[in-house]
Amino acid sequence: ETGVTQTPRHLVMGMTNKKSLKCEQHLGHNAMYWYKQSAKKPLELMFVYSLEERVENNSVPSRFSPECPNSSHLFLHLHTLQPEDSALYLCASSQEGGTGMQQFFGPGTRLTVL
């Protein structure tokens, strides 16, 4: 148990559906992240929020839309996805600043796009 929870743990959706992934951290951190991990590929950083402001968007397609309403919650809104978007989506949080910063990861949401 890392203090970062994600829901749902598994999601199957069609290409025309709209769904949202939710992440919540109970660690008092001020930065949150979305990562994508496709099969047999390294983790890819998608979005970074620091103090609820988006500071990084690594050229992610617009069909992925993040939202960070407060420092404890992070959402990833999905619409008109493609089958190649099927992957494990991981959320992480950290306390920005300092030299010992580490990221704490949630268990992930396994997404399948049909």
Added chain:
Amino acid sequence: DAKTTQPTSMDCAEGRAANLPCNHSTISGNEYVYWYRQIHSQGPQYIIHGLKNNETNEMASLIITEDRKSSTLILPHATLRDTAVYYCIVRPYTGNQFYFGTGTSLTVIP
């Protein structure tokens, strides 16, 4: 992009020490070395980090060479539950990104 090089896979006998190497020859003086592991289909788990001194915690030891161009993660008594992909990451001093490479897939054999 990842600034580290790790072997693709390794095996280790249960109960023996697992030594996982990592090369980071372009590391800067103020960059830290972090180790994470990822058990199949779970989120990565922090193991240990260091700057230039050797570090030890309840999970592992981290040995960093004097020139800081390489390091070794040591799991002193590997168990079957240590089977995972282990990532060696060099973190930039500024910013908060972690760049995960392909890591080393460690299999602990009974």
